[in-house]
Amino acid sequence: MTDMEFGITLTVLGGGLTLVSLAFLVFVMKVLVGFQSKAEGKNESQSS
Amino acid sequence: MFDSNLSSLFINIFQGILGFGWQNMVMIIIGALLIYLAIVKGYEPLLLLPIGFGAVLINLPLNGLMGDEGILRALYNAGVATELFPCLLFVGIGAMTDFGPLLANPRILLLGGAGQFGIFFTLLLALALGFPQLEAVCVGIIGACDGPTSIYVTSKFAPEMLGPISVAAYSYMALVPIIQPPVMRLMTTKKERQILMPYTNMKPVSQTTKILFPIVVTVVTILIAPMGAPLMGMLMLGNLLKESGVVSQLVKSAENEIPNVITLLLGITIGATMVGEVFLQWKTLAIYGLGLVAIVGDTAFGILFAKFMNLFMKQKINPLIGAAGISAFPMAARVVQKVGSEENRQNYLLMHAMGVNTGGQIGSVMAASIMLAVIAAIR
Numbered sequence: 481m482t483d484m485e486f487g488i489t490l491t492v493l494g495g496g497l498t499l500v501s502l503a504f505l506v507f508v509m510k511v512l513v514g515f516q517s518k519a520e521g522k523n524e525s526q527s528s
Numbered sequence: 529m530f531d532s533n534l535s536s537l538f539i540n541i542f543q544g545i546l547g548f549g550w551q552n553m554v555m556i557i558i559g560a561l562l563i564y565l566a567i568v569k570g571y572e573p574l575l576l577l578p579i580g581f582g583a584v585l586i587n588l589p590l591n592g593l594m595g596d597e598g599i600l601r602a603l604y605n606a607g608v609a610t611e612l613f614p615c616l617l618f619v620g621i622g623a624m625t626d627f628g629p630l631l632a633n634p635r636i637l638l639l640g641g642a643g644q645f646g647i648f649f650t651l652l653l654a655l656a657l658g659f660p661q662l663e664a665v666c667v668g669i670i671g672a673c674d675g676p677t678s679i680y681v682t683s684k685f686a687p688e689m690l691g692p693i694s695v696a697a698y699s700y701m702a703l704v705p706i707i708q709p710p711v712m713r714l715m716t717t718k719k720e721r722q723i724l725m726p727y728t729n730m731k732p733v734s735q736t737t738k739i740l741f742p743i744v745v746t747v748v749t750i751l752i753a754p755m756g757a758p759l760m761g762m763l764m765l766g767n768l769l770k771e772s773g774v775v776s777q778l779v780k781s782a783e784n785e786i787p788n789v790i791t792l793l794l795g796i797t798i799g800a801t802m803v804g805e806v807f808l809q810w811k812t813l814a815i816y817g818l819g820l821v822a823i824v825g826d827t828a829f830g831i832l833f834a835k836f837m838n839l840f841m842k843q844k845i846n847p848l849i850g851a852a853g854i855s856a857f858p859m860a861a862r863v864v865q866k867v868g869s870e871e872n873r874q875n876y877l878l879m880h881a882m883g884v885n886t887g888g889q890i891g892s893v894m895a896a897s898i899m900l901a902v903i904a905a906i907r
Contacts, residue, residue, distance in 0.1 A: 481906065487655040487664065491648040493902045498895045501752045502641040505890070508748055509634035509741070516737045 547589030551804025558807070559583030559799065562695070571702035574788075575675065575795045579695060582799015593800060600800040603793055608683050608690065613794040614676035615758045620787030621676070621889065622766025623779050625857070627741055629883030630890075632730040635837070636849070636880070640887025642833030643853020644895040646671035646825030650818050657814060661907075662686055665899065667815055670697045671822030672892035673704070674855035679794070680759060681896055691802035692812040696819035704859045705866075707820070708827050712851050712867050715831040721871040723846040725880050735771070742768040749894060755904065756897020763893060826854045830884075846877055852884040855892040861885040 481489070539546065562580030566573035586593060586600070593600040607613035630637060651668030659667060662685040669681045670693060678697040682690050700707065713721075742764035750757045769779050834850030848868050852860040861881035868877040 483655045483661055483664075484652075486661050486906065487652045489906055490665070490899060490902055491652060493906075494895065494899045495645060495648045497752075497898045497902070498644060498891065499638065499641045501749070501894055501898065502637050502887075502891060504752070505745065505748060505894075506634045506637050508744060509631060509637070512737055512740055512744060513631060513634065513731060513733065516734050517731070519736075520734070 544589045552587045555587040555804045572698045578795025579799040582796040583802040586800045603797045614680040615762045616790045617676040618762035619766040622763040623770045623782035628733045629879045630886045631733040636884045637887040639853040639884045640891030643830035643888045645829035646822040649825040650822035670819040674892040677896045692815045694798045701856045704856045708863045711827040738771040753897035755900040759893045827851045849881045852881040853888045855888040
């Protein structure tokens with residue numbers, strides 16, 4: 481593998497996978513915050 | 529007989545002076561310059577001061593500090609060669625970071641990823657300039673704008689470059705308020721810089737979510753990129769200590785004593801790698817030039833990605849916050865606030881930028897972890 485092939489592979493795979501992983505993490509965070517909203521809604525309805 | 533004894537006595541007494549060459553002199557001047565920048569200019573003094581002193585110390589002839597039984601060699605072997613010091617620093621960073629603004633608006637995490645693209649751009653440039661593959665990776669990682677990550681990757685792939693890369697990484701982090709604003713103005717129109725970002729649509733984040741966050745991120749990211757476990761694991765451990773609210777003594781240590789001691793030991797040890805014969809090469813100048821390119825590239829890519837996200841969003845974001853995607857925390861967020869408020873006094877971007885900035889910390893660790901995994905796979 482030449483130096484440039486190495487660099488391009490690392491850029492495409494490394495950069496691409498970083499963004500995909502972070503996008504997945506965004507999804508996980510949204511689920512986490514979504515659970516929080518649901519739990520808060522449940523608590524509010526129980527207290528009222 | 530007497531003459532030969534006298535001359536050997538003379539050589540023994542003055543062997544330090546006799547072994548003092550021009551490279552030692554230049555390196556001592558560089559060490560003194562770092563000390564000056566730390567004390568007088570206030571540039572990252574916690575690290576640049578011990579690095580500068582380490583550079584002075586190690587370039588005094590016959591000091592033996594980095595010899596087989598030298599004290600700095602022992603520190604180097606224990607903390608840098610094992611990657612222990614940068615990992616322990618991450619405990620402190622985690623304990624000092626509030627991921628609340630990021631959790632309130634999770635999609636800005638993507639800007640923290642875009643802010644790492646200077647790494648890859650610089651990697652390609654370094655390869656084009658003739659750096660060997662693994663050294664080019666270490667030069668590119670300056671673009672993570674994250675000192676411990678740069679040290680971690682460099683000590684793995686090119687430990688002989690630890691001095692110039694660490695000094696470049698920390699110097700440029702200190703220079704973020706000078707480097708970023710011109711790039712931010714160049715990459716945005718006045719109208720874009722004036723976009724207001726309200727806080728009304730940011731959901732308050734509960735303590736339970738803040739406690740779950742470091743655990744969930746640890747599990748998810750290490751499943752994706754196991755090689756980043758030491759960095760992400762320590763970062764999230766520090767954050768869990770902080771958010772748990774039950775270990776105030778440990779949080780105090782993680783925020784103060786641990787990073788302070790480690791920074792001192794790390795600084796002096798990095799300084800001890802700055803030996804004239806290794807440091808005074810064309811490569812060092814190239815590393816400094818490429819480090820600047822990396823941070824300018826990160827800033828530009830972060831802003832461009834924010835503009836790209838605006839194509840799909842009803843509530844537009846101010847593209848300036850993309851510049852906070854670099855990991856330099858919290859300087860980059862403060863710079864965004866300053867540039868934004870200069871354009872529109874009602875523009876209060878700080879919390880949004882803080883969210884992106886903490887996303888940049890996760891992004892830089894993630895980018896480094898994935899690079900390690902890809903390199904292990906393709907080499």
